[in-house]
Amino acid sequence: MHEWSMAEAVIAAVIDEAEREGLDKVTEIMVRVGGLQQMENEVFEFALNELKGAYGGSILEDARIILEREDAVLRCRFCGNEWKFSGIRLCEDEYEAIHFCPEVSHAYIRCPSCKSPDFDLLTGRGVSIAWIKGVKGEEDGSESEHP
Amino acid sequence: MDPRVSILDRRLCEVRRIIAVTGGKGGVGKSLITAALGLNLSRLGFRVALLDLDLTSPSLHIILGADDIFPEEEKGIIPPEVAGVKLMSIIYFTARNPSPLRGPDISNATLELLANTIWGEVDFLMVDMPPGVGDVMMDIIRWMRGSEFLIVSNPSKLVLETVIKVIKLLTELDLPILGVIENMKRGERSSWEKLSGFGIPFLGELPYFEDLEDAIGDPEMLLSSGFGRRLGEIAAGLI
Ligand SMILES: Nc1ncnc2c1ncn2[C@@H]1O[C@H](COP(=O)(O)OP(=O)(O)O)[C@@H](O)[C@H]1O
Ligand SMILES: [Mg+2]
Ligand SMILES: [Zn+2]
Numbered sequence: 001m002h003e004w005s006m007a008e009a010v011i012a013a014v015i016d017e018a019e020r021e022g023l024d025k026v027t028e029i030m031v032r033v034g035g036l037q038q039m040e041n042e043v044f045e046f047a048l049n050e051l052k053g054a055y056g057g058s059i060l061e062d063a064r065i066i067l068e069r070e071d072a073v074l075r076c077r078f079c080g081n082e083w084k085f086s087g088i089r090l091c092e093d094e095y096e097a098i099h100f101c102p103e104v105s106h107a108y109i110r111c112p113s114c115k116s117p118d119f120d121l122l123t124g125r126g127v128s129i130a131w132i133k134g135v136k137g138e139e140d141g142s143e144s145e146h147p
Numbered sequence: 148m149d150p151r152v153s154i155l156d157r158r159l160c161e162v163r164r165i166i167a168v169t170g171g172k173g174g175v176g177k178s179l180i181t182a183a184l185g186l187n188l189s190r191l192g193f194r195v196a197l198l199d200l201d202l203t204s205p206s207l208h209i210i211l212g213a214d215d216i217f218p219e220e221e222k223g224i225i226p227p228e229v230a231g232v233k234l235m236s237i238i239y240f241t242a243r244n245p246s247p248l249r250g251p252d253i254s255n256a257t258l259e260l261l262a263n264t265i266w267g268e269v270d271f272l273m274v275d276m277p278p279g280v281g282d283v284m285m286d287i288i289r290w291m292r293g294s295e296f297l298i299v300s301n302p303s304k305l306v307l308e309t310v311i312k313v314i315k316l317l318t319e320l321d322l323p324i325l326g327v328i329e330n331m332k333r334g335e336r337s338s339w340e341k342l343s344g345f346g347i348p349f350l351g352e353l354p355y356f357e358d359l360e361d362a363i364g365d366p367e368m369l370l371s372s373g374f375g376r377r378l379g380e381i382a383a384g385l386i
Contacts, residue, residue: 002224
């Protein structure tokens with residue numbers, strides 16, 4: 001499922017970032033999940049925890065993963081109207097297509113006020129890593145944030 | 148931070164060669180050549196996948212006659228097979244609806260497809276591109292490392308200027324150019340005369356085939372057409 005491939009991407013990105021920052025251990029990972037992509041949070045969280053063990057080795061073994069939902073807000077580029085994805089109704093196939101590729105929302109969603117397909121996604125598109133926390137070296141137990 | 152970029156190398160690690168088909172303007176034959184090369188390579192025994200990155204006007208599904216197929220989900224998106232080749236296209240998700248995408252949307256959708264498609268073992272991944280040096284060209288360069296570029300030209304002066312820009316850009320960035328195919332050759336006029344000075348290989352020319360339209364949607368007919376057979380010779384030279 002898409003949840004698994006995205007979880008794999010998150011874990012790979014956290015490992016990259018930990019290496020860049022020279023972290024010995026990652027203690028916390030804050031993952032923001034945009035409403036437009038409609039991830040199944042339970043599956044996603046399960047996948048993240050499974051993959052963290054499979055790929056992360058000792059760097060990620062103690063990392064706590066926090067998921068935060070973010071509402072998808074769209075803004076019409078033609079008339080400026082703003083609306084929430086959660087406030088509109090689509091059919092099941094359309095939701096599924098948008099789950100696979102959020103940009104195809106432009107094929108199914110129109111501005112509720114002027115019917116334009118030309119809208120911007122202000123927030124809540126998909127999966128992003130808000131920040132990770134970790135420790136460098138054994139002697140220094142302090143946590144640092146890495147946005 | 149966008150996590151998707153970090154997984155791209157792993158997604159493409161079982162793909163042996165990526166051939167991105169670019170060229171001058173629209174209508175020079177990039178899509179038809181991408182499909183016909185891919186079909187020929189698959190008939191030569193290679194594992195072939197096609198990726199349609201002309202997101203607002205995809206064509207490969209029409210050329211392959213791929214109706215009623217949809218990818219499977221299995222820890223990612225598994226592209227379905229048509230006529231012996233795997234096909235990944237945004238058409239599965241937009242259906243036949245117009246899907247107006249601006250630059251950042253194009254990049255986002257491209258990245259989404261690249262980050263989540265599970266190709267498996269593939270010898271040739273053929274990428275069909277929109278014309279010119281826009282978003283998709285830049286995204287292939289940054290996200291599909293190791294791509295080799297195949298340039299489609301034709302004898303028109305209108306095409307030549309853009310083709311030269313493509314060649315100059317790729318050369319400046321030191322990216323591999325497989326060569327130029329001159330399509331729709333009619334009469335004596337040729338763009339190759341003007342391109343030969345760039346030090347890139349000439350892969351061959353294709354005449355204008357009056358009845359090529361009939362083969363669109365029928366992969367076997369495309370392969371056995373004059374166009375398809377000529378591309379079989381060019382494909383053999385790419386191996
Ligand atoms: N050698 C050729 N002879 C005749 N028609 C061709 C030839 N090459 C391409 N075409 C036709 O030209 C049109 C544009 O081709 P297409 O592959 O869609 O170009 P592009 O992808 O570069 O926009 C199609 O209708 C195709 O059938
Ligand atoms: Mg095309
Ligand atoms: Zn509007």
